[in-house]
Amino acid sequence: MSRLVVVSNRVAPIQEGEATAGGLAAGVLDALRQKGGIWLGWSGNIRDVPEQQPEHIVGAISLFTIDLSRKDYDEYYRGFANGTLWPVLHYQIGLGRFEWVEYEGYRRVNSLFAQALAKLARPDDLIWVHDYQLLYMAEAARDAGLTNRIGLFLHTPFPAPGVFMTIPAHADLFRAVCQYDLIGFQTEIDRAAFLDYAVRHAGGTVRDEVLSVFDRIVRVGVYPIGVHVDEVRASAELPRNRRQATRIRAALLDRLILSVDRLDYSKGLPQRFAAFERFLAEYPAHHNLVTFMQIAPPSRSDIETYQAIRRELEGEAGRINGRFAEVDWVPLRYLNKSFERNVLMPLYAAAQACLVTPLRDGMNLVAKEFAAAQDPDDPGVLILSEFAGAARELGDALLVNPYDEAGVAAAMDRALTMPLEERQDRHRGMLAAMRENSLERWRDRFVADLGGQG
């Protein structure tokens, strides 16, 4: 049987109890834990003399990691991946910058990953690469002599062609991406945008799920990433988590609106704070009763655009509390740190509403985890941006436009006053949709299509 080899920039902390950096690492970890496989990624270390770390075996997973030099990190991670690609993929063109030298660094580091892969891959391994940091890897792997089937799953959105084309290297990058055998997207919107570029700007033709371009055949599909619905619920139901949820409800006045996001400009935090301020101004009946808790662990904090949003939010949180707080009531709690799952689960379970309002997001697993953690007899309400991939499946959430402050404020009021029966109906709909696209199904469909059995 073919082995599964996963490659991603970030690997999950394998020890139990450690907080993970984002949805990708947690999702891949879960997917690999069940079936086993090999996982190659960056060690997280920056060293003068980068090394490949020794294999680390945890259960059914063999983990291989490589270090990066300072130059690699600056040009690849801080530079092209997160300074250029990330903002463009999330439609934030104004926040992006482009330097050819960083693009070269991105290609060079993708080649480093490919060379490390070539050392450990066997000819019949299936190679599954993840996310925007490694778009160039299939081309580099071919150059390193690998003839395996190689698939890419893009966790982020793929933007409309006109937005993608603001990257000066777009043509070269697109040609490299088409060296993959299978490319998976979160939603049909992303797939359609990719194919639109392929047809209009790269001379491709499309038939069913197959793209013919640059003398290659590339399969292009939609694989929405999911969560383990029953495991999330079971974890929220653990006696210690139930006790903690009860304590949180008592301490936080029983009307908790919760948000959990990496501190990233794509998550729409300033717009969300503004909407909460509008809610406080226009719906005074909730004064002294509501708490909005924003958990936002710092992310990519050595990039200026991330430092700027952090400064902005700190100022706004202080200003909003200064305007509305009373001696015995603080409406906004803003926490800049990450929490383990056993802290988040009781919070999800205790919250009456969860605000997930990114300006753009590939999927957003917080939305799905919140919905899965709810008690079906008395569920909380999900307020979800129509620009999150999750909105394509979770139409039973209260869908909002994150740029519409008044609309988001009205949704907060509606969530906190929604009758039980409507909350139950919406929750049932969301559970059914999430069961349809579980994490297992995401993995199994992608791997089957990559192996040519789909």
Ligand code: F6P
């Ligand atoms: O889930 C999207 C993602 O961009 C991953 O690719 C990434 O690992 C994660 O968010 C966290 O970002 P970073 O690895 O830059 O800390």
